[in-house]
Every structure is written in C-alpha cells, then in structure tokens.
Amino acid sequence: MSLAKPVDQTDHVLGPEDAPVTLVEYGDFECPHCRAAHFYLKNVLATMGDDMRFAFRHMPLAQVHPMAQPAAEAAEAAGAQGQFWPMHDLIYENQDRLSPALLTRLGQRLGLDMQRFTDDMNSHRFLSKVKEDFMSAVRSGAAGTPSFFINGEPYEGSYDDEALIEALRFAAQARAAHAPKGHHAQRPRAH
Amino acid sequence: MEALKVGTPAREFELNATPDQRVRLSDFRGQRVILAFYPADWSPVCGDQLALYNELRDEFAKHKAICIGISVDGAWCHAAFREQRGYKLALLSDFEPKGAVARDYNVYRAKEGVSERALFVIDEEGVVRWTYVSPIGINPGADGILNALEQMHGRTS
Numbered sequence: 001m002s003l004a005k006p007v008d009q010t011d012h013v014l015g016p017e018d019a020p021v022t023l024v025e026y027g028d029f030e031c032p033h034c035r036a037a038h039f040y041l042k043n044v045l046a047t048m049g050d051d052m053r054f055a056f057r058h059m060p061l062a063q064v065h066p067m068a069q070p071a072a073e074a075a076e077a078a079g080a081q082g083q084f085w086p087m088h089d090l091i092y093e094n095q096d097r098l099s100p101a102l103l104t105r106l107g108q109r110l111g112l113d114m115q116r117f118t119d120d121m122n123s124h125r126f127l128s129k130v131k132e133d134f135m136s137a138v139r140s141g142a143a144g145t146p147s148f149f150i151n152g153e154p155y156e157g158s159y160d161d162e163a164l165i166e167a168l169r170f171a172a173q174a175r176a177a178h179a180p181k182g183h184h185a186q187r188p189r190a191h
Numbered sequence: 192m193e194a195l196k197v198g199t200p201a202r203e204f205e206l207n208a209t210p211d212q213r214v215r216l217s218d219f220r221g222q223r224v225i226l227a228f229y230p231a232d233w234s235p236v237c238g239d240q241l242a243l244y245n246e247l248r249d250e251f252a253k254h255k256a257i258c259i260g261i262s263v264d265g266a267w268c269h270a271a272f273r274e275q276r277g278y279k280l281a282l283l284s285d286f287e288p289k290g291a292v293a294r295d296y297n298v299y300r301a302k303e304g305v306s307e308r309a310l311f312v313i314d315e316e317g318v319v320r321w322t323y324v325s326p327i328g329i330n331p332g333a334d335g336i337l338n339a340l341e342q343m344h345g346r347t348s
Contacts, residue, residue, distance in 0.1 A: 144239030
C-alpha cells in the first residue's frame with residue numbers, strides 16, 4: 001500500500017521541494033521508537049543535505065499514549081507561529097516527562113505568543129489536522145509508529161541512520177535512472 | 192488450509208471476554224463485527240495492531256462495526272494485558288478447548304499452538320464479507336478493513 005496523500009503545502013517539510021527523494025514519517029510523540037528514530041533522523045538529514053526532503057505527519061495512538069495527541073496539537077500550534085520543527089524536536093528530547101505543563105513551558109522557551117498558543121490548545125484548533133494525518137496514515141497502510149514512506153512507497157527496513165541513508169540513496173538513484181535520457185520526448189511544462 | 196470463505200456464515204462461538212463474562216458471536220447480530228485473530232498477548236507486533244484498532248473504534252463505529260480481538264491467551268492474561276496497555280477493545284479467550292474457534296475459522300497453527308494473524312469482517316446477518324490472513328510477523332494495518340466496510344455500504348441496510 002503506498003502513500004495515500006502526497007506531500008503538499010499542508011505538510012511540515014524540511015529540505016528542497018525538488019529533492020530527488022522524499023521521506024515521510026508517521027510518528028507519535030510519546031512512542032519510544034519514534035524518539036529513537038528522531039535522533040537517527042537528525043543524522044540522516046545532516047548527511048543527505050539537499051538531496052532529501054523530509055515530512056513529518058501525526059499518528060498519535062492516543063488511547064495508549066495519552067500525551068501523544070496534546071503533543072501533536074502543541075507542535076501544530078507552534079507551527080502556526082512558524083516553530084513546528086523546534087517544538088517537534090523539543091518534544092522528542094523531553095519525551096520522558098511529557099505533560100500539559102511541559103508543553104506550555106516548551107512554548108514559552110520558544111518565545112511563542114502564549115495567549116495564542118493556549119487558545120489554540122484549549123480550543124483544539126489543530127485536532128482535525130492531527131486526525132486527518134492519522135487517517136491518511138491508516139489509509140496508506142501504516143500499522144504502527146514510526147511508519148516511513150520513501151518516494152511514496154512503504155519502507156519496511158530498520159530506522160537506524162545507516163539503513164535509512166542507504167535506502168534513500170538507492171531511491172534517489174532509482175529515480176535518476178528513470179529520468180529522461182534523450183530518447184524520450186521531454187514532457188511539456190506547465191507555465 | 193484456507194480461512195473461512197467470504198459468503199459463508201461465520202461460525203457461532205461462546206468465549207470469555209473477562210474472567211466472569213462470556214460472549215457469543217450472535218450477541219452482535221445486527222452489527223458488523225471485525226474479528227481480529229492474533230497469536231499472543233504481549234508480543235510487540237500484536238500490541239501495535241491492537242493499539243491501532245483500539246484507536247479506530249470510533250471510525251469503525253461509523254460503519255456500524257465493532258472490533259474484537261481473539262487469541263488463545265487466558266481471560267486473566269487478557270485482563271492484565273488490556274489494563275497495562277489501556278485498551279478498550281474486547282479481547283476473547285480461545286483458551287479451552289485451546290484454539291477451538293481458530294480451528295473453526297481455519298486459522299489455527301497447530302505446530303505453534305497459536306492462531307494466525309487473521310481478520311474477518313462479518314455483516315449484520317452473521318455472514319463473512321471479507322477475510323485476510325497476514326504473514327504472522329506483519330501487522331496488517333486497517334486499510335483493508337476500512338475498504339471492506341466501505342464496500343459493504345449500500346449493499347446492506
């Protein structure tokens with residue numbers, strides 16, 4: 001089952017839009033495996049540089065991880081103030097002591113407009129976005145967290161940095177091999 | 192061995208849902224039932240799979256469906272497992288005679304003494320509408336279930 005919803009402007013994305021390979025993660029902020037993957041991904045992103053694009057989507061298993069959904073909403077609320085990735089990182093770095101109060105403290109630390117942040121949290125302004133991400137995960141065949149998709153196809157390998165980098169480079173090369181080599185007519189470009 | 196076929200009536204059973212409560216499949220007549228056979232409590236893949244179905248209870252309810260897990264674990268084992276993981280799904284004990292229901296549905300692995308990781312979607316009249324047997328180590332997710340439920344819409348009710 002491949003990615004049901006392509007990466008678009010509603011996604012939180014790192015890296016250039018025309019990168020040869022796109023990695024999508026469905027993650028849960030309270031999932032210990034996602035936390036481990038987060039630290040590996042730092043290395044993956046640093047190593048791949050502009051050769052990859054990374055998008056993070058929410059898949060909070062809220063019934064078993066009670067702080068996963070509030071954390072996802074907090075990341076979105078920070079995102080509305082241009083601070084999605086710093087909040088995303090801080091949440092994973094402080095996963096072992098997640099609480100509503102901690103999310104507020106992290107917001108303060110990022111210098112957010114706290115009135116706005118609190119209003120967004122209390123009104124669950126971003127809950128529907130989080131749930132949309134969750135359902136797109138399910139529709140894509142994601143069965144747990146973290147789930148990864150490379151150029152839209154499910155990645156079933158290990159999430160350590162070496163394995164991910166190898167898979168990403170392979171996917172980038174596969175795409176390059178399919179690029180026009182002169183014997184195909186160039187596709188007309190939309191203006 | 193092939194799992195119980197689509198279009199056949201789902202076999203009736205009566206199993207413990209808790210140490211002191213028994214449940215029959217026919218208790219759910221009039222609702223759709225998603226039967227999720229899984230090999231064992233506590234193994235990490237099952238945990239993930241049940242966590243996902245637990246999360247999707249509202250989504251299943253939109254399709255008038257309830258999801259029920261079944262394994263050969265005992266009722267006290269299920270009780271501890273549900274409590275530790277915070278699951279709200281009912282988990283049935285196919286414990287005595289061991290695996291009898293899994294055998295009825297043709298999804299018992301006699302060598303290992305556990306059931307396959309198998310899914311059955313049963314309609315309001317108790318007829319099997321969709322089945323899937325996953326490789327035992329692989330979490331089958333929920334997209335197949337949701338697609339099956341959607342395709343049933345309009346056909347019944």
